[in-house]
Amino acid sequence: MKMVTAIIKPFKLDDVRAHLSEIGIQGMTVTEVKGFGRQKGHTELYRGAEYVVDFLPKIKLEVAIDDVQLDAVVEAIQKAAHTGKVGDGKVFIQSLSDVIRIRTGETGVEAI
Numbered sequence: 324m325k326m327v328t329a330i331i332k333p334f335k336l337d338d339v340r341a342h343l344s345e346i347g348i349q350g351m352t353v354t355e356v357k358g359f360g361r362q363k364g365h366t367e368l369y370r371g372a373e374y375v376v377d378f379l380p381k382i383k384l385e386v387a388i389d390d391v392q393l394d395a396v397v398e399a400i401q402k403a404a405h406t407g408k409v410g411d412g413k414v415f416i417q418s419l420s421d422v423i424r425i426r427t428g429e430t431g432v433e434a435i
Contacts, residue, residue, distance in 0.1 A: 324419040324432060325393050329384045330358070331404040331412040336382050342399040343386065350435075352385040361409065379410065387422060389432045 331339060336353065343351065357378035388396055393416070400414055424434035 324422060324435065325388055325390060326417045326419050327386045327388060327393070327396050327400070328415040328417070329386075329400045329404065329412060330356070330415075331382050331384060331400070332406065332410060333380055333382050335404045335406070336384070338403040339384060339400055342403040343396065346392070346395045346399055348386055348388065348392070348396060348399075350386070354383040354385075356381050356383045360413070381412065387419060387435050389435065 329339070333355070340351070358381055359377060359379055384400070386396060397414055397416070404412055421430060422432075422434040423430050427434075
């Protein structure tokens with residue numbers, strides 16, 4: 324089992340969710356986060372004063388999946404989140420040792 328974590332631009336969330344739904348992904352966790360990578364923020368003008376925005380709004384998407392779904396999930400996220408511009412995001416993949424569904428006690432892939 325794998326945990327796929329993607330950091331994407333906020334306006335791409337609906338596209339990513341639609342692509343994941345098309346390949347049969349039913350559950351995900353979405354969190355609004357702030358951060359920066361190579362783009363290192365930018366400057367903005369507010370009431371005549373210039374200031375630096377260090378942390379940019381992003382969406383953190385987490386999906387627990389079976390190993391056989393990994394390639395399809397990563398491809399769907401990359402395809403849907405891609406704009407070709409700086410700040411498109413990243414995908415992180417981690418191994419899950421176990422998953423337990425609290426309501427039923429199911430474990431492993433059945434709990435996903």
